Amino acid sequence: MRNRISRKKILVIHGPNVNLLGFRETSIYGKETISSINQQITKKAHMLGIDCVVYQSNSEGSIIDAIQQAMEEVDGIIINAGAYTHYSIAIRDAIAAIHIPCIEVHCSNIYNREDFRSKSVITPVCAGSIIGFGKFSYFLAVSAIKDLI
Numbered sequence: 686m687r688n689r690i691s692r693k694k695i696l697v698i699h700g701p702n703v704n705l706l707g708f709r710e711t712s713i714y715g716k717e718t719i720s721s722i723n724q725q726i727t728k729k730a731h732m733l734g735i736d737c738v739v740y741q742s743n744s745e746g747s748i749i750d751a752i753q754q755a756m757e758e759v760d761g762i763i764i765n766a767g768a769y770t771h772y773s774i775a776i777r778d779a780i781a782a783i784h785i786p787c788i789e790v791h792c793s794n795i796y797n798r799e800d801f802r803s804k805s806v807i808t809p810v811c812a813g814s815i816i817g818f819g820k821f822s823y824f825l826a827v828s829a830i831k832d833l834i
Contacts, residue, residue: 692736693834696759697726697823698751699741700767706792722820729827735834737827745773752779760834762787763826770795770805781810786833788826791816 699719702709707718723739730737738759740751748769755762762780764787769776780787787810794817795802808814812833815822 692734693761693831694736694738694759695730695761695763695827695830695834696751696755697723697737697739698748698762698764698766699739700748700765700769701743703765703767704741704743717820722823725820726823726827729824733827733831735827735831745769745775749775749779752776752783756783756785759785761785761830763790763823763830764788764807764811765790765792765823766807770807771801772806774806777807777810780807786812786830788812788830788833789814789816790822790826792819792822793817 704719706722707716719741726739727737742748742751748766752762762785766773766776766789770789770791789805789807789811795805797817805814813829815825815829818825
């Protein structure tokens with residue numbers, strides 16, 4: 686575990702296709718790019734006295750590696766697992782194994798979309814889920830994780 690005397694630090698993980706925000710299905714996700722959103726997430730974290738690292742991968746294994754590595758480096762995780770939310774038992778198990786707070790985030794309301802999106806296998810191992818508020822889902826999660834860590 687990390688030395689808890691130092692400044693608190695979180696990891697924000699973006700899963701597959703989240704790097705395409707601003708270009709992908711703009712009627713659902715909007716036109717703001719992930720780069721812009723990441724800057725705002727980091728700024729929000731810093732305003733709350735938290736260091737923030739942002740990571741994106743389209744690869745399930747790389748996301749699992751980041752989660753496992755986080756156990757030694759950060760105090761909490763915010764994750765938008767993208768499509769992996771709905772079927773990755775491996776990501777679910779990685780979150781369960783690390784014993785640090787994790788908040789699930791989705792920009793869209795997964796319960797208001799296609800039926801296959803309404804099931805999250807990671808929700809049961811997360812401290813909570815914030816969905817449906819666009820980029821503000823991330824900002825709400827940063828505020829919530831501050832209280833958890």
